Amino acid sequence: MKITKEQAQQIDRSKISSSELTEEQEMYKENIIDYYKHPRNKEELKDYTCKHRELNPICGDEIILYLKIEKGKVKRATYTGKGCAISQASISLLTEKITDMNITEAKNIKREDIFKMLGIPISFVRTKCALLSLKTLTKSLEETT
Amino acid sequence: MKNYKEDFPILKQRIKGKPLVYLDNSATTQKPKAVIQAITDYYEKDNANVHRGVHELSMRASIAYENAHKRVAEFIGAEEEEIIFTKGTTESINFLAYVLGRSLKAGDEILLSEMEHHSNFVPWQQIAKEKGAKLKIIPITKEFRLDMKAAENLLTQKTKILAITHCSNVLGTINPIKELAKMAHQVNATLIVDAAQSVPHMQIDVKELDCDFLAFSGHKMFGPTGIGVLYGKRKLLENLEPFMYGGGMIEEVTQEKSTWKDSPWRFEAGTPNIEGAIGLAKAIEYIQDIGITNIESYTGTLTEYALKELKKVKGIKIIGPQDINNRAPVISFTIQGMHPHDVGEILNQEGVAIRGGNHCAMPLMTSLKLDGTNRASFHIYNTKEDIDTLIKAIKKAQDIFK
Numbered sequence A: 001m002k003i004t005k006e007q008a009q010q011i012d013r014s015k016i017s018s019s020e021l022t023e024e025q026e027m028y029k030e031n032i033i034d035y036y037k038h039p040r041n042k043e044e045l046k047d048y049t050c051k052h053r054e055l056n057p058i059c060g061d062e063i064i065l066y067l068k069i070e071k072g073k074v075k076r077a078t079y080t081g082k083g084c085a086i087s088q089a090s091i092s093l094l095t096e097k098i099t100d101m102n103i104t105e106a107k108n109i110k111r112e113d114i115f116k117m118l119g120i121p122i123s124f125v126r127t128k129c130a131l132l133s134l135k136t137l138t139k140s141l142e143e144t145t
Numbered sequence B: 001m002k003n004y005k006e007d008f009p010i011l012k013q014r015i016k017g018k019p020l021v022y023l024d025n026s027a028t029t030q031k032p033k034a035v036i037q038a039i040t041d042y043y044e045k046d047n048a049n050v051h052r053g054v055h056e057l058s059m060r061a062s063i064a065y066e067n068a069h070k071r072v073a074e075f076i077g078a079e080e081e082e083i084i085f086t087k088g089t090t091e092s093i094n095f096l097a098y099v100l101g102r103s104l105k106a107g108d109e110i111l112l113s114e115m116e117h118h119s120n121f122v123p124w125q126q127i128a129k130e131k132g133a134k135l136k137i138i139p140i141t142k143e144f145r146l147d148m149k150a151a152e153n154l155l156t157q158k159t160k161i162l163a164i165t166h167c168s169n170v171l172g173t174i175n176p177i178k179e180l181a182k183m184a185h186q187v188n189a190t191l192i193v194d195a196a197q198s199v200p201h202m203q204i205d206v207k208e209l210d211c212d213f214l215a216f217s218g219h220k221m222f223g224p225t226g227i228g229v230l231y232g233k234r235k236l237l238e239n240l241e242p243f244m245y246g247g248g249m250i251e252e253v254t255q256e257k258s259t260w261k262d263s264p265w266r267f268e269a270g271t272p273n274i275e276g277a278i279g280l281a282k283a284i285e286y287i288q289d290i291g292i293t294n295i296e297s298y299t300g301t302l303t304e305y306a307l308k309e310l311k312k313v314k315g316i317k318i319i320g321p322q323d324i325n326n327r328a329p330v331i332s333f334t335i336q337g338m339h340p341h342d343v344g345e346i347l348n349q350e351g352v353a354i355r356g357g358n359h360c361a362m363p364l365m366t367s368l369k370l371d372g373t374n375r376a377s378f379h380i381y382n383t384k385e386d387i388d389t390l391i392k393a394i395k396k397a398q399d400i401f402k
């Protein structure tokens, strides 16, 4: 059986996570726990222009993303939801990242950007948790245009 | 007590440089050397299709396959003709939903409990939808036990099927099947027992339980995956039409019509999972050599110890009965401020394997208002030291999330 490049990358990532974390990664880990416990932009947005909900049945993660888009720009991004630290920190970080961003730029955010943003190795089984934020954003933006 | 870890090659490995502590036995157990060897032996010495040839190998394979039925029957107090091999509990229950569903009518009722695994929930939900039957759910009490008063009220003349788990894979609660059988039979309902979590841990006698059907999986009791059992009372099976059609289950086929073999062969169409049946038979032999009552009492002491130790940890809440009466070695718990998947990942760094999530019991999670639980489940090779390692790892996780 041939494995895809993507699978190989995932396996690679899970390998990374088996080793001890570097000092920098430790710092990021604390950052993630901080975002999990003190989420930024976690609120329902009343005057959103688009709202989208996604689930990750493995963890039972849930994200509802609210976007207020004006003149091709993300004016505000907030979310509500529940789930593991990785999924929730990921969306919290992402809402910060896309605020004031052009839609075209937001549409261009890739999986790799999310992993970079999180900064810690994400094991194979947690990939879905980490990327639920991006999936929600992508679907939201598809719906707006 | 012998250290049974030695019988299980997989348990010798290290995870992240630490000895593997395997506490996910409710999901699947590990396999003893004897079972692995039996499967290898079968392929190296006896492999052939069953019931099809008169040559030596086919005879050996057929005998081994039939003996596996006998071994299972003896293990749960049934007769050989009452044992049907399936892919597992899920297939056994789907089989019943399909076959028994044929005679359901609009307005009939199917009664389940709040603590069912999806595999004893969704098939009934679907068949109820198809037939216009009504699904009713027995709630649980604050003590995480089945609400027997509610059960009594919900069982009526309209109830055709009562499908219920013997032991909850989330709560560890063991349900009073004998009593439920009496209640169900008073209204002529068929009692179906999901025994996926009970057969691996306690003595089962289907005649004493007086259930009509009972389902379980080989892989949760030291056997291989892909083999499971459906037990049915002989007189019920005799009147059931097949589930699948094909080779191996027919008596005679003409261009106009076909007739079926007797039970259980009528229900096992196609080339069966021969290696699985042989592996399962070996697994049962392994259990019998230790003694199922010895297993029950040993894992009972582990459960008692684990409950005691877990309760000492700040922030932990046990989701399930607090005492060990009628309780299996399955312990769900939550840790304040931590999602089960984060817990599981940190524990993995310590070599500890537990399960986190909704455990295929979303209706239960919803009614308990939980996002999921952490679950540790034990079997014969686990020790008190394993539980100590678990507790230490939990404290480490709490430190990280402080």
Ligand SMILES: Cc1ncc(COP(=O)(O)O)c(C=O)c1O
Residues within 6 Å of the ligand: B026, B027, B087, B088, B089, B090, B091, B117, B119, B120, B165, B167, B168, B169, B194, B196, B197, B217, B360
């Ligand atoms: C109570 C219960 N029922 C049914 C099942 C389904 O078993 P299987 O996946 O082997 O078909 C399980 C296993 O997870 C279970 O714990």
